[in-house]
Amino acid sequence: MQTYPEIAPKLVIHGGLLDTRKTLTQARHTQEKFHDALAAVVKESFDILCSVGARNAVLYAVRALENEPLFNAGTGSVLQSDGQARMSAGLIDSQTGHFSGVINVQHVKNPIDIAQLLAKEPNSILAGELATRYAQQRNIPYYNPITSARQQEYEQQSMHQTGTVGAVALDSKGVICAGTSTGGIGGEIPGRVSDSPTVAGTYASSVAGVSCTGIGEQIIDHAVATRIVTRVQDGIPLQIAVDKTLLEARVRDYCFGLISLDYTGKVVVGKTQEQEYYQLLYASYDGQRLSVYP
Template sequence: MKIIIHGGFFSESDQSTEVKTAKQDALKEIIEKSYSYLKDNSAEETVVYAVSLLEDDELFNAGTGSQIQSDGKIRMSASLMNGQTQKFSGVINIQNIKNPIEVAKILKNEDDRVLGGNGANQYAAEKGFEQYSTETQKRREEYEEKLKNGGKGTVGCVAIDKDGNLAAATSTGGKGFEIVGRISDSATVAGNYANTFCAVSCTGVGEDIVSNATAAKIVTRVTDGLSLKKAFDKTFAELKEINGFAGAIAIDRDGNIFHQDSEPTMVFASFDGSELEVFE
C-alpha cells in the first residue's frame, strides 16, 4: 500500500514561509489520515477520501478556497479514474458544491460519466448534494485586487491498495480570472489517468497539460514497457518543448512512487507506511 498526494505549486515570491509551513503540516496530516484509511479501503475509495480532505482545506485551490473566475463566480472541476475498471468519471465547471470529487465518485455508476456546467449542477442537486459556498475572504480579496498569481493550485491523489489496485483522483478550483467556460485538465485524461499498470494525477497550467496529454502519455508509456522514471523523463521533455508548466505524481503497479515538476515547487507528500516525504 502506497499513496502520494499533491496540492498544486508553491512560489516563494507570492507566498510566505508561514503559508509554506502550513501547507507542509496540512499535507502530512492528510496523507497520514489517508494511509490509515487505505488499510481498510480500496485505492478508489482512498483517493476520493484524500482529495475530499484537500478540498476541505482552504490552503489549497479546490473545493473550499477555489479561485474566482472573471465574472466573480467559482466553478470547479474534478475527476476519478479506477485503474482496474478503466472507468473515468468527472464534473466540469460545477458550482456551489463542497466536494466535487464526491459527485465524480457517484457518476462512475452512470452511463454518462462526465457532466459539465448546469448539467453537473442539476445532477448534484438531484442526488442530494447541498448548496455550499466555497468562496473564502482571501479569494475574494485576490479577485477584487485582480491578483494574477494563481493557476497552479490543483489537488490530487494516487494510491495503490493491498490488492495492487490503482486509482487516481484530481480536483481544481481553476486558475483564477479565467474566461467563463474555460475547461481545465483536471476532468480530462490529460490531467488524471489510470490503468492496471500506472496511475497519474497532474497539476499546473491546464492548457499545457492538455496540449501535452501529460497523464495519459505517462501511463501509456509505462504500459508499453518504459520504467516510471523514463516515462516521466520523456513526457516532461516533450512538455519542455512547448514551454509547459506542470507537475505530476504517480504510482506504478510495482508500487514505485514518482513525482516531477517542470518548475519548482510542486506541493506534495508521499507515504508508504514507514517513510513520509513532504515537499521542501
C-alpha cells in the same frame, strides 16, 4: 486484473504547482502550513487505503484537500473572470477502467464526490449548470466555496495560484486509483475547461496512475497523464516515462507538475519548470516512510 500481493500499499498526494512569485505571502509559517496539511492528509488517507482500498483512499484524500482553504480546490477555489467559483474533478481506477468527471460545477463542497456519483451513471462526465443541477437532484447540500481571501484576491486582481489537488494510490490488491480536483486558474473565461476532469490530467491503469497540476491547456495538448501511463504499459519504467514526458514538455516551455505511482509502489514526482520559485507541493507515505515537500 492482475494482483500484486507482495506490494505494500502506497499513496502520493499533491497540493498543486506553486509559483511563489505570484503568491501574496510566502513567509516561513505559510510553508509550514502547506507541509502540515499535506502530512496530515496523506497519513489519514493511508489508513483508509489499508482498510478499504485505493479508490476510497483517493476520495478521502482529495476531499480533505478540497476542504483545506490553503489549496485551490473545493473551499478556497479561485474565481473566474465573472467572480464565480466553478470547480472540476476527475476520477479513475484500474479495477473499473472507467473515467468519470465533473466540469465547472458550482455550489458544492466536494467536487470529487460528484465525480464519484457520476462513475455510477451511463453518462459519466457532466458540465456546467446541468452538472450543478445533477448534484442538487441527488441531495448534495448547497455550499459556498468562496472564501474571503479568494474574494479579496479577485477584487485586487491578484490570484493566489496554488494549483490543483490530487492523489494516486496503490492498494494491496494491485488496484491503482487517481483523482484530481481544481478551482481552475483564476480570472479565466467563464466555463473554461481544465485538464483535471480529462484523461490528460488524471489517468490510471493496472500499471501506473498520474495526477497533474499546472496550466491545463498545456497538459491537455501534451496528453500528459495518458502519455506517461501508456509508456509504462509499453514497458518503459515509470521514472524514464516521466523524465521523457517532462523533457518533451520543456522543449515547448510548458508549465506543469505531476505525481505518479506504478504497480510496484514506485513514486515519481516532477515538474517542467526547474526554477526554485516553482514548487510542487506533495507528500507520499507507505506506512513507514513519509516524504513531504515543502
